[in-house]
Amino acid sequence: MVTPGSGGEPREGSAVPERMPTIRDVALLAGVATSTVSRALSKPERVNRHTRERIEAAAAQLNYVPSSQAQGLSSGRTNAVAVLVPDITNPFYFDIIRGTQHQLKAAGYTQLLVDTEESSEMELEALHKMRRSADGFILAASRLTDTQLAEVSGIQPVVTINRASASTPTVVIDTPSAVVQALEHLASLGHHRVCYVSGPPTSWSNRARWNVFEEESSKRGLEVHHIGPFTPKTTSGAAAADAAARTGATACIVFNDLLAIGMLQRLRERGIRVPEDMSIVGSDDIFGADFCNPPLTTIASPIEQAGRVAVSMLLSQLNPVPGRSSRQLAVMPTHLTIRASTGPAPA
Structure with missing residues (x-):
């Protein structure tokens, strides 16, 4: 504090308040x-x-604090957003978490991270317990039913990622369209017997991919096999590989990269060559997909951007602008990245 007659210098021991950045x-x-x-x-x-x-x-x-955070101090808001993911160890969710974290921090919010362990019960329990500690929720690959999502979103702002619902704004990573690309790729290599390796039965994206896989395979006259469900981890890859080998399929499209990488390891142990004997296509293009042996053909998408867009959609609910409707659906494009795990069908 500057006192009169001090020549503009603060007295010794007095505090000089810092101006908040604008x-x-x-x-x-x-x-x-x-x-x-x-x-x-x-x-x-x-x-x-x-x-x-x-x-x-x-x-x-x-250390800029947006006005929305300053207003939260007097409005009873926590200025925190909870991000729920099914498996925090899955590299797919790393990029989503990074995207939400950066966007929330820039907007003056704190991110609360919850691992629901692929359990709809744990997810619902966390949502109920955190109602007072979070202003809103972002649910990545939610395992909740439509009824449960409608109930939750009726109480507090919610945005889902990879879980379409009529009751909540949603960011959809369009992997089904890339499944079509993958089938076209495999058909061009001469594959006639194809297998879908299924993920969790409660996964919305798993059902969407299988529906497209079945329909598009039928259009191309391909022999279709379906195995699973499997937990989307590398440890489930051995069982998935054994089941795939029994079908006689020469190519597999797998629910995610972790499961596909586990299959590569098991097929190598059994002496089934990839891609000479069986081609494998994963999904997500996680870190390490291009390092495995052989490098994995997979479905790639802007995962981090999906997290950022989800935050933007949630903030539009938390801080609505009069006369402007909130965005209800954002679709993130995908594409097939071709590597060495796919090749011509065996003679």
């Missing part, structure tokens, strides 16, 4: 307009990636 400070540091900062923090999909990252870095450097 959105204008962030804009100056990032070299953009204040409107761009506001848009980057509330509607990140409307700002290009390089500009958004520069703004986020500037906000973090200044």
Whole structure:
């Protein structure tokens, strides 16, 4: 504090309050307009990636607190958002968690992370227990039923990722369209007997992929096999590989990369060569999919961006703008990444 007659210098021992950084400070540091900062923090999909990252870095450097967080102190809000994932050890969820974390931090929110262990009971229990500690929820690959989701979203703002529901805003990673690409790829290599290796029966995306697999295989005159369900972990790969070998299929499309990598290991132990004897296609393009032996052909998608978009959709519920409706559906594109685990069908 500066006292009269002190020549502008604070008295010894007095505290000098620091001014809270403003959105204008962030804009100056990032070299953009204040409107761009506001848009980057509330509607990140409307700002290009390089500009958004520069703004986020500037906000973090200044410890900028958006007005929504300051208002939360007097409104009873916690300024925390809970992100629930079925398996925190699955690398697929790493990128989702990174995307939600960065976007929430930039908007002044704290992320609370919960591993529901592929259990709908644990997921529902966590949602009920955390109602007072979180302003909203992001559910990645939720295992809840439509009725349960409707009940939860009726009480507190919710956004789902890879779990379409009429009652909640949803970010869908469009893996079914890439399943079509994978079938076209396998058919072009001469495969006529194909197998779908199923994930959890409560997984919405698993059902969607199987429905497309069955329909598109029939259109192409392919012989279809379905095995599973299997827990989406490498440890389930041995059982999945043994079951796939019994079908006589020459190619498999697998629920996720972890399960596919486990299958590669088991097939190698059994002397079944990939891709000479059997081709394998995974899904998610997780870290390490290109390092396994052989490198895995898989379905790739912008997973981190899905997390960012989910946060943007949730924030539009928490801080609605009059006259502007909240986005209810965002579809993230996918594509097939071809590597050495797929090849021509055996003669």
